[in-house]
Amino acid sequence: MQMCPMSTHTENCLLCKARKPGWFCNLAPQALAEYDAMSSHVMLPMGSILFAEGQAARSVSVVCEGRIKLSRSSQDGKTLLVKIAKPGDVLGLSAALSKTPHEVTAQAIEHAQIKNFQQSDFLHFIQRHVEGSLHAAESLSNEYRTALSDACRLALSSSIAGRVAHLLLELAIEGGTDQDVHPEIHMPLTHEDLASMLGSSRESITRALNNLRRSGTISIRGTKLTILKKESLEMLL
Amino acid sequence: MQMCPMSTHTENCLLCKARKPGWFCNLAPQALAEYDAMSSHVMLPMGSILFAEGQAARSVSVVCEGRIKLSRSSQDGKTLLVKIAKPGDVLGLSAALSKTPHEVTAQAIEHAQIKNFQQSDFLHFIQRHVEGSLHAAESLSNEYRTALSDACRLALSSSIAGRVAHLLLELAIEGGTDQDVHPEIHMPLTHEDLASMLGSSRESITRALNNLRRSGTISIRGTKLTILKKESLEMLL
DNA sequence: ATTGACATGTGATGCACATCACACAGCTGC
DNA sequence: GCAGCTGTGTGATGTGCATCACATGTCAAT
Structure with missing residues (x-):
């Protein structure tokens, strides 16, 4: 700065x-x-x-x-x-x-x-x-x-889960705290917004995010999203 | 030139x-x-x-x-x-x-x-x-x-047909013969190529193109693709 | 003509996801 | 408190397309 x-x-x-x-x-x-x-x-x-x-x-x-x-x-x-x-x-x-x-x-x-x-x-x-x-x-x-x-x-990740993972990883890099162990993303975005970034439907995003939460890959508190298992996301390509 | x-x-x-x-x-x-x-x-x-x-x-x-x-x-x-x-x-x-x-x-x-x-x-x-x-x-x-x-x-046209139509219209504009009634596109591209431009599978492209041919919307001779009914393509969004 | 490599055509199958439908939560303003 | 709005969660249903599996066509090389 x-x-x-x-x-x-x-x-x-x-x-x-x-x-x-x-x-x-x-x-x-x-x-x-x-x-x-x-x-x-x-x-x-x-x-x-x-x-x-x-x-x-x-x-x-x-x-x-x-x-x-x-x-x-x-x-x-x-x-x-x-x-x-x-x-x-x-x-x-x-x-x-x-x-x-x-x-x-x-x-x-x-x-x-x-x-x-x-x-x-x-x-x-x-x-x-x-x-x-x-x-x-x-x-x-x-x-x-x-x-x-x-x-x-949009073209390469066939599954919604893959697209979400890809987006989260990119937002984490962009977010600055790059080589952090557990990168946090400030995301003032609704599921609707994410859906229209990923060419998908709101419901699918909700389900995908919840799957990630339940598997312990990410955690969400308010607009703060934390990536707990970077490798799990990368595994989804 | x-x-x-x-x-x-x-x-x-x-x-x-x-x-x-x-x-x-x-x-x-x-x-x-x-x-x-x-x-x-x-x-x-x-x-x-x-x-x-x-x-x-x-x-x-x-x-x-x-x-x-x-x-x-x-x-x-x-x-x-x-x-x-x-x-x-x-x-x-x-x-x-x-x-x-x-x-x-x-x-x-x-x-x-x-x-x-x-x-x-x-x-x-x-x-x-x-x-x-x-x-x-x-x-x-x-x-x-x-x-x-x-x-x-990729994000907005849900159907393959729509993506193909979109791509063809864009190639026609790019191809120069813009306000031609029946724009011709020189396309030395295989269906495989098109599929990987559209994030789709080779088979789907084959089917989509043949549907367009059969409905008289386009015609293909060798690498020359002619758009016969521009409106039909636009209707697919 | 024969072989091989590559492009195209086409059927059958299964599944991921869009879509619809509704419930609930949180928040704002009266 | 209530109403209204926006965001989120979750089931049920149908379908478009990826995928697999072959058949056919085309062109070059020998």
Whole structure:
């Protein structure tokens, strides 16, 4: 967690508490000033929709506070939960770079705060600052990798139990406490959410989690999920 | 299809015939020279493996000729066919930018030819040339979008028929002849390949395709697949 | 023509999971 | 206290598809 080089900026913007300090606190001061000048702060009340799937993309945003749900739906009402964006995450990047409509819907699931950029301003900025475009590339690289992982989880683990295990292990790695013996995951996700991340039904997730609990593989207290037997999860592939 | 600005270069490198002329023929002449100087041409015999899943990433490559299969496997032998890379595609980009091991295995399924860069050279190059890092970002953006699409196909279309329809429609768009009444798809893919793109079994794909043939929705002659009733495919979601 | 390797077609079987249906728990706001 | 909502637990039922098992087709090599 590194501090933002501009002290005045530190006070104004919550982003400096973000998990990805690389995103813009690493910009050279002069680029940072420019970056800051062209951004506007926006408050998103819980439930509000920042942009929707299929909409023309007009802005790029960086999450400062709160969680934003990124999802994609099919005609018949099914929904894939793509990601829960957290402070530091960039939204609308891929749409801006590919000059295509938004590929997902972004909805605030808590009261949230973002930094907002006109798409044209943003593109112009990264065209003039290598650091910016590199950060964009890195960010997209990570999004690509997680999307690929999602696809693999869905395609390769035939059983629901396998998919759940895979997801839990990934959340544990992402959660930071990596080589912990008993990694804990903070999961403010309903079974419904998990189901729509795993392309499954709510009931199946309930049953799968309970099986894991009963076999002593995991334990759940509130939003805290603890992995007790990592090997058991890995055995489910 | 635009010509490469350096005429000598045009003769040396088949990449100028690539589908994504944006990748490096758009570089300013001085950057292009530098780019060219640090690359080496490599021939890949059919079947050879450029890199494998989990390997430390040491280079970045651009496909000049031939097709490269990108896949990912699970312990129990199942394989997800991620993509068939074609001339102009960049390989190893995401591993380089995230500084992580390769996330897929790359195998030449034809005699192929690539331009190869030491990872460090490549990273250094894009750190000094905005055009380069922008191209990288765009490229990753596209990869992200297709990976996301794959995930959605797997998660949202419950039935095999739906997944097949979805894939065919996407291949048709990608294939270029977009608003054609009866889009044709050149598909040098076996049913086995399709199955491992769709997380399904070979037999199911055979049956699904034959159902579509019999209902007059598509027709197949050799590697040429023609979509006769686009609406019927869309109806399967 | 014969062999072999690989792609495709097709039936029979069983099971994992979606779906429906309902019960209960916890929490909020009156 | 009650009502209302959202999340969770659990049985019963039907089915889509993976899986197994072969048959047939296609193309190359010798």
